[in-house]
Amino acid sequence: MNEQGLDQEIAQLQNAYSMITEFIVQYSFSILGAALIFLIGLWVAAKASNLVTRLFEKHEIDITLSNFTSNFVRILIILLVGVIALGKLGISVTPMVAAIGAASLGAGLALQGMLANYAAGITIIVTRPFIVGNTIEVKGVSGLVKDIHLGMTVLTNEEGEQINVPNKHIVGEVLHNSFANKLVETTLNISYTTEPEQVVAILKQVLADSAQVSDGEHAQVGINDFNSIGIEIGIRYWVATESYFQDKYQTNASLIKALREANIEIPCPVREIHIQEP
Numbered sequence: 001m002n003e004q005g006l007d008q009e010i011a012q013l014q015n016a017y018s019m020i021t022e023f024i025v026q027y028s029f030s031i032l033g034a035a036l037i038f039l040i041g042l043w044v045a046a047k048a049s050n051l052v053t054r055l056f057e058k059h060e061i062d063i064t065l066s067n068f069t070s071n072f073v074r075i076l077i078i079l080l081v082g083v084i085a086l087g088k089l090g091i092s093v094t095p096m097v098a099a100i101g102a103a104s105l106g107a108g109l110a111l112q113g114m115l116a117n118y119a120a121g122i123t124i125i126v127t128r129p130f131i132v133g134n135t136i137e138v139k140g141v142s143g144l145v146k147d148i149h150l151g152m153t154v155l156t157n158e159e160g161e162q163i164n165v166p167n168k169h170i171v172g173e174v175l176h177n178s179f180a181n182k183l184v185e186t187t188l189n190i191s192y193t194t195e196p197e198q199v200v201a202i203l204k205q206v207l208a209d210s211a212q213v214s215d216g217e218h219a220q221v222g223i224n225d226f227n228s229i230g231i232e233i234g235i236r237y238w239v240a241t242e243s244y245f246q247d248k249y250q251t252n253a254s255l256i257k258a259l260r261e262a263n264i265e266i267p268c269p270v271r272e273i274h275i276q277e278p
Helices: 004-057 065-088 094-110 110-125 194-207 243-263
Strands: 135-138 142-150 154-155 162-166 175-179 182-191 220-226 231-240
Touching: 065 110, 094 220, 094 231, 110 142, 110 154, 175 182, 182 243, 194 220, 194 231, 194 243, 220 243, 231 243
Parallel strands: none
Antiparallel strands: 135 142, 135 175, 142 154, 154 162, 182 231, 220 231
């Protein structure tokens, strides 16, 4: 019984050896060819990816779009080479392509929000409605652009808060871009007995001499309205977004100080109360 079992094991080993030998003899060149094709494909994919990166750098195209495009080219070439290598081994890729297509459809439906953000990110990078360092406002959110990713745009404000805005909420919306500065708008009242031209000249001079007010934008001062308190003076000037509130407070303090030194009256609302005796 033991001799029979040993003979069966030897026969099984011989059959396995024969099958392996036959497989190697029959498919060795196919396996070698497929491996060679795949290795050459990896080399071509790396070279093509580096070529795309250099072309984008030469034309000074955004680094985010450069990385996305180079990686996409590399993955696409590797997939195509993989299909060719599998075909060299005699493996039909049609069922695999169908399965990948079905899986891609399902993934696309599940991740349509993310894909919409990526598509919007590519649009932003290509059209460049704003760049890093600009001040933008969209859908009631504003801040200084800190970084632009494919899926979202990162904003920051003077408090150091980080605001992540999905790119699909930027493309197609009304976008305000004030570049590196932000507008300050304020009003004050002067008495009807005060000469408004004098006040306008004083305020313009303060804004012109201020280190906080942007030199690239012209400050505007003028008569904005008339009301029961007095003549309403409108003031508009630009300050750096990174220090918006600090510059605004210092500039407003300089404005009111200059008016007081010139003895300009700032009227306050007055309410008369009449008390009747019973």
